[in-house]
Amino acid sequence: MTATKDLIVIGGGPAGYVAAIRASQLGIRTRLVERENLGGICLNWGCIPTKALLHAADVLNQLRGAQELGLVVPEGVHADLPRVVQRSREVAQRLRQGVQHLLKKHKVEVIVGQARLNGPGIVEITGDSPQTLRADAILIATGARPRAVDALPVDGDRVWNYRHALTAASLPQTLLIVGAGAIGMEFASFYADLGTQVTVIEAQARVLPVEDQEISDHVARAFQKRGINVLTQTSATLQAVDATAAHVALSTEGGETCVASFDRVLVCAGVVGNSEDLGLETTRVVCRNGCIDVDGVGRTAEPGIYAAGDICGAPMLAHKASHEAIRCVEAWTGVAAPGVPARIPSCTYCRPQVASIGLTEAQARQSERLLSVGRFPFHGNGKALAINHPEGFVKTIFDSQTGELLGAHLVGPDVTELIQGLSLAQQLEATEEDFMHHIFAHPTLSEAIGESVLHAYGRAIHL
Template sequence: MAEQSFDMIVIGAGPGGYVAAIRGAQLGLKVAIVEREHMGGICLNWGCIPTKAILRSSEVFHLMNHAKEYGLKAEAISYDLDAVVKRSRGVAKQLNSGIGHLMKKNKVTTFMGEATLPAKGKVSVKTDTGTETLAAKNIVLATGARARELPGLEADGDLVWTYKHALVPGRMPKKLLVIGSGAIGIEFASFYNTLGADTTVVEVMDRILPVEDAEISSFAKKAFEKQGMTIREKTMVKQLDRGKGKVTAHIEQNGKVTKEEFDTVISAVGIVGNTEGLGLQELGVKVEKTHVVVDSHCRTGVDGLYAIGDLAGAPWLAHKASHEGVMVAELIAGGHPHAVDPDAIAGCTYCHPQIASVGLTEAQAKEQGYDIKVGRFPFIGNGKAIALGEPEGLVKTIFDAKTGALLGAHMVGAEVTEMIQGYVISRTLETTEAELMNTVFPHPTLSEMMHESVLDAFDRVIHM
């Protein structure tokens, strides 16, 4: 077939790629997008969206089991795991179809197939009907990442699962081992534990949720243990012996190895970038630890070649990928967009209780030499939290004592993944404690705790 030319070609239609394509088209560029599997990428099909759907089901189940506390009656409460999964897959399918519609609406040419870069400015796409040859001065790599698998702990889909297997389980685990306590591991641990699985979480670091503020991690750990989870920190799974219907895990803690049987293991030990098979090495693209090395504007160092999202490194967040996609499209169109600031990107974990954060932890602020003021406010002091029956939680804020700049905000509790955006905006606007203190927060809301936490940092807290 004849070569087709575009202004911009995007490889990968996840939350980074498809957003880059739309923004490029909005700016008048002739855009093509290549996707090998499904529109929307991992996030929409096997990550962010379907996990939130199943977690919503477990949240409703939890509330049903506590109906009496709300003056309600609910008897013989149970769940249908197949129906929970079916709803989750339906949500993903609905949004997947929507991405295709957005491509057509914005006149983005879509190619379904496997892409390679045979030369600078060239993309070859192997489709079901043959090979398409495309050309563009600007190419955006948005191929994402996949689950990391450690030797001896590889998933088999039966006894040992990755996140994909955990989203479409063929059975309900009775005794579950989750390896890794990042967002993915903790979310699945929370889901299955709520539905009744005897759940153990193993974390090699000295605390669970190791990227979060230590105080928030500690609070979350106590909440999970109260729900019946077993949490084992500074612990490593050395080996998995697979038998009929069971897995024997060799677990090392404090130099001692013990054996414990489980019927299901979920491996959530990180991700690796999808760099293989593209021809990056031949083009001179630098790859470190499976991720493409880029500058602050996602340029790879090869003229006209960009990398965004999980492929380009941490933080591994869909909203970070989308923002990078917009930034790169605007750069290609001749604009001068601001670089994405990793410290201004919120992280959210949708377990029960939820966890959300932005900016520096208390330890990081001290390590960077700041003289800090720290404010805290507990959910138990908030009227809306008590009315909701959600009195367990904490809002923590960290300020530069000299300038009043908001350095970081960290929360654990009900709906904090929605609340965190207030602090994200504050950081983007370079808000100080003065503006936050003078902001009138509505009552009764959970967001009032954000105000009180700021007040507490400067010894002005009212309701504590």
């Protein structure tokens, strides 16, 4: 196919490289500019390497509980942190090479350098090979970075961001994690499993504050049961750093303050869009709080300039970024209508795992609809008992009058895999009757979903 249009993609993360591949498939001459590593933060410093670490921690936890399964494991099972970290980096490198191969396969020209707009349709590249590029369209996919907290300046030694936590050379005896969102809770779970005494603080009233209240409460109890100290409505200010520890003032919403010392402090206070030094001021692109304003298919206020992924704001998730990028390219080329926005699932890979989609119960009640809410605990599920992971539950929320699935919230074993079925069901507008007539294979964890739906309508069999 002969290229009739040109596209420049700025950023090689989950939005950027996916957009570039899809554009090339559609016959667009595509160039991708990346200043650091293909795959972006997700592949190199986020989603993938953290899951490699968490998998190691899960296996370690299973080995410690092997006696309950009738298995004999040598005493003294422990983690070799440098090797755990090394494998995590190897996984990221392998996938980065895979992205490089895919871009080459689809004839996407990759340019290493820093990109900056110089008006509509013009991109200036600085770096080893300075040049000026022109194209019919430009897609900004520059992602996001850790939010800086003035009260907790990161030094890479005593005070970490997630990059330092991913590549630690030794295990801290004590660790303070500031922020109980998905990133903070995953690192808390990992380091606690390896033997660190972990304290998690959150400025809001509960951990995982964007999740359903019951899910947040369950995870907080599970963490405390594991010996993780969880403090909510608490903030931190670094007082001093010395050769032995970081000394931090912990302040509650009620005004109480104490100073505590930790080997390391990990700041997980969210992320902010990478919108600086992009030359946006040479265009009509509107940027608010570090994120670019776009419509439903990535169009900015400047014709010919698009944006997708974390740079467009919350939820800042890799799967949402890739989906946005494809919708953007397809809408620009005219091969697909904008369509209805997809439902976006959310997953947190701590122990226990958390997954959700749609409205929380509190949000659903604000809509003043009549609700049917079902819950089913994994301790009533045969597969969960068989694999010795009966913790957690499935919660489903329906509109009582229409049968619409408004939201689903899961906590427990492998729920990050189970959410896909609920996400697809919501996308296809499945009702409670569709769930009730569906045959869930036995024995599977997914049966808990069916029982939760039945419970919402007073028909649960195993409860």
